[in-house]
Amino acid sequence: MRSPELALELRAARPAPSPELRERVLAVATAAPRGGPRLSLPSLRRVSLAAAAAVLVVAVGGALVHGLTHSGDRIEPVRANPSGGGAILENVPSAATILPRRADAVPTTPSRLQQYGATLRVQVKDRDELSDATKRAMRVARLLGGYVAQVRYSAPRSGVGSAAIVVRVPVDRVQDAIEEYSGLGTLLAQKVSITDVTKQVQEQAKEIARLRKELARLVSDGVTAAERPQLEALRARLDYLTKRRAATVRRAELAKVSLGLTTKRKAAAAPASRFDGTMSDARDVLVREAEILLYALIVAGPFLILGICAAVLARAHRRRLDERLLGRSA
Amino acid sequence: MYAEQPSFAAIAERHLDDVHAYLVYLTADHSLAEDLAVETFERALRRWKRFDPRRGGARTWLCQLARSAALDHFRAEERRRRREDRYAVTELREVPPPSFGEGLSVELEHALAELSRAEREVVALRVVLELDGETAARVLGISPTACSTRLSRAMQKLEQKVSADAVA
Numbered sequence: 001m002r003s004p005e006l007a008l009e010l011r012a013a014r015p016a017p018s019p020e021l022r023e024r025v026l027a028v029a030t031a032a033p034r035g036g037p038r039l040s041l042p043s044l045r046r047v048s049l050a051a052a053a054a055v056l057v058v059a060v061g062g063a064l065v066h067g068l069t070h071s072g073d074r075i076e077p078v079r080a081n082p083s084g085g086g087a088i089l090e091n092v093p094s095a096a097t098i099l100p101r102r103a104d105a106v107p108t109t110p111s112r113l114q115q116y117g118a119t120l121r122v123q124v125k126d127r128d129e130l131s132d133a134t135k136r137a138m139r140v141a142r143l144l145g146g147y148v149a150q151v152r153y154s155a156p157r158s159g160v161g162s163a164a165i166v167v168r169v170p171v172d173r174v175q176d177a178i179e180e181y182s183g184l185g186t187l188l189a190q191k192v193s194i195t196d197v198t199k200q201v202q203e204q205a206k207e208i209a210r211l212r213k214e215l216a217r218l219v220s221d222g223v224t225a226a227e228r229p230q231l232e233a234l235r236a237r238l239d240y241l242t243k244r245r246a247a248t249v250r251r252a253e254l255a256k257v258s259l260g261l262t263t264k265r266k267a268a269a270a271p272a273s274r275f276d277g278t279m280s281d282a283r284d285v286l287v288r289e290a291e292i293l294l295y296a297l298i299v300a301g302p303f304l305i306l307g308i309c310a311a312v313l314a315r316a317h318r319r320r321l322d323e324r325l326l327g328r329s330a
Numbered sequence: 331m332y333a334e335q336p337s338f339a340a341i342a343e344r345h346l347d348d349v350h351a352y353l354v355y356l357t358a359d360h361s362l363a364e365d366l367a368v369e370t371f372e373r374a375l376r377r378w379k380r381f382d383p384r385r386g387g388a389r390t391w392l393c394q395l396a397r398s399a400a401l402d403h404f405r406a407e408e409r410r411r412r413r414e415d416r417y418a419v420t421e422l423r424e425v426p427p428p429s430f431g432e433g434l435s436v437e438l439e440h441a442l443a444e445l446s447r448a449e450r451e452v453v454a455l456r457v458v459l460e461l462d463g464e465t466a467a468r469v470l471g472i473s474p475t476a477c478s479t480r481l482s483r484a485m486q487k488l489e490q491k492v493s494a495d496a497v498a
Binding site: 002003006007009010011012013014015016017018021022024025026028030031054195208274321322323326327328330 | 338339341342343346347351352354355357359360363364367368371372387401404405406408430431432433434435436443445446447448453456457460474485488489492498
């Protein structure tokens with residue numbers, strides 16, 4: 001007998017379930033709820049994929065959120081620091097564009113005698129600009145009716161070039177000087193100090209007037225040999241006070257402006273933008289997460305491999321047993 | 331989309347014959363096959379909500395459950411046999427002669443009884459239930475090629491045994 005004939009006979013004599021079995025199975029089946037499966041639970045593979053995707057999204061999202069919340073433009077706030085007898089305002093901006101120049105300069109008070117000092121730090125692009133800016137700063141001082149008190153210039157071939165210039169300009173032109181110097185490059189820092197010396201000069205004037213009056217009285221009365229030392233002391237004191245008052249007034253008439261010029265560092269050519277900061281912080285967080293994951297894998301890896309090996313071996317053993325059971329005829 | 335699926339009772343009624351026939355061939359015991367068929371549908375009922383028609387037909391799924399139930403039974407029997415051997419329990423149990431269906435020739439009945447369970451189940455799936463090679467292989471957990479080879483050998487054995495019995 002050939003296989004097709006065997007197959008025909010096997011199909012023709014197909015075993016049929018007894019009515020009792022049919023009743024038993026239908027009794028079981030009718031206990032089922034009506035309708036088909038409305039919701040099928042996701043498979044383990046799908047759950048694993050979804051969990052992996054969720055972990056990835058949380059990791060990257062968390063890194064981005066951390067980057068957004070922790071990266072700013074890193075601009076330090078403008079602050080006022082009064083100290084000593086005068087008012088001091090210090091601004092430390094990271095970019096000149098956010099600093100309104102004219103508003104930063106403290107205006108002088110023409111009716112008062114004030115010693116005005118300003119310190120500026122300006123960044124220029126390269127050595128050529130440093131040279132030009134230094135020359136321009138000196139020229140501006142002279143144009144404003146002042147003079148250059150000190151200049152120190154350094155422009156090495158490699159590294160950062162710098163120049164320090166101290167100028168004295170009439171106090172009523174100091175605003176112009178500050179504005180001009182601020183425009184030489186990127187303003188990095190600005191410091192202004194004002195010391196009011198009006199009262200000091202007035203007291204010196206009173207003392208000078210009193211000394212002159214006393215000297216006039218002694219000279220008019222005739223100076224005796226005993227009074228001569230007293231007369232000399234009064235004259236010396238008058239001379240000292242007169243010079244000191246003149247110096248104080250002169251200092252109040254000319255403001256001292258210190259200008260520091262530097263070239264840009266190559267690594268810090270441009271301040272980092274907020275986007276760059278965000279990306280940098282996010283990258284740091286992702287690297288940290290990867291480190292933690294790697295650490296966890298290193299620690300749990302051997303156990304994981306052992307577990308997988310045990311599961312594979314158990315499955316192979318079970319399969320072999322099944323094959324042995326199915327290899328029997330009955 | 332799932333609301334259009336037939337009810338479990340309809341599925342059970344439609345595929346009971348197939349599941350029963352498969353189990354008869356696998357166990358070579360009508361009584362055991364009936365018990366395992368009930369066990370199969372009970373398992374199917376418990377897992378009915380997890381059944382996804384997109385991953386295979388109901389008949390394939392039920393045959394897989396039937397095979398799993400039969401293997402569990404064989405393992406339990408094996409354990410029981412070992413236990414009895416260990417404690418030297420000799421129980422003479424009446425084993426009914428194998429029967430695979432009404433109308434089969436005696437030679438074919440004998441030949442089927444001499445096949446292994448693995449060979450009989452592939453004959454049941456591919457010949458009696460007329461499943462295609464891929465579906466049968468999925469039920470058996472083997473590759474379609476292995477399934478085809480196993481069927482070929484089983485049919486060859488059947489031919490030889492039937493011919494030998496006929497000559498005798």
